[in-house]
Amino acid sequence: MNTELIIKTEKHCKKLLKNGRCRSLQFHNYRHTAEVAHNANFLAQKSNLTDVEREMVVIAAYFHDVGNIEITIGHEKLSCTIAREFLQKQNFPEEKIKIVESTILSTExxxxxxxxxxxxxxDADLSHLGMTTFSERNRLLRREWETFLDMTFTDEEWIKLNVKFLNEHxxxxxAAKTAFENQKKQNLTYLK
Known part of the structure; x- marks a missing residue:
């Protein structure tokens, strides 16, 4: 894994997320991106990916939500454009760029x-569902939806929506099942 490229990627995405519209987003901000990148690396190691594969999934994790700097709905395509521009400047091979793009698009x-x-x-993108910080992260997501998507919910509606989502997810x-499934079940029980 090219550690130098990962560091450059992390710095680039951090700058975009902390200086743009995302700094106002309660959930889809740098904290979420850093957690997703960390968990993608963890899951990649547990899944015995090669260093090359792990590099691509971690890069995709850093870029997966940067499109939120401009738009919310459909941000994945913009995330791919931003990733492509950055990676081309780093002389990243075209075949790997395409894999990074398809990996980002899969999070839609x-x-x-x-x-x-x-x-x-x-799994890394939704790993918060199986963490002890779920309630806090869920409150932040609700506020973000209210603020940026004009979607409001009563407490009962929000709980019902989340119970349905966790049941269907x-x-x-x-590796993710082992790391996050038990806590996800506890979070679901707490919601009910």
Missing amino acids: MGREPTNLLEKILN HFYTE
Whole structure:
């Protein structure tokens, strides 16, 4: 894994997320991105990815939500454009750029991941569902939706929406199931 490129990627994405519209987002901000990148790296190691594969999934994790600097709905495509521009300047191979892009696009809600890299990023992106910080992160997501998407919910509606989401959600990788599934079940029980 090219540690220098990962550091450059992290710095670039941090700058975009902390200086743009994302600094006002309560959930989809640098904190979320850093958590996703950390968990993508963790899951990649647990899933025995090669260093090259791990590098691509961690890069995709850093870029997966940067499109939120301009738009919320459909931000994944903009995230790919931003990633491509940056990676081309780093002389990153075209075939790897395409893999990073498809991995980012797989995080779009409703899209099923088709390979292990995509499954790892999807699991990392929603890993907060299986963490002890779920309630706090969930409150931040609710505030973000109210502020930026003009979506308001009564407490009962919000709980019902989250119970449904957690019931329908499943982690794709064995590593994520092992790391996050038990806490996700506890979070679901708490919501009920």
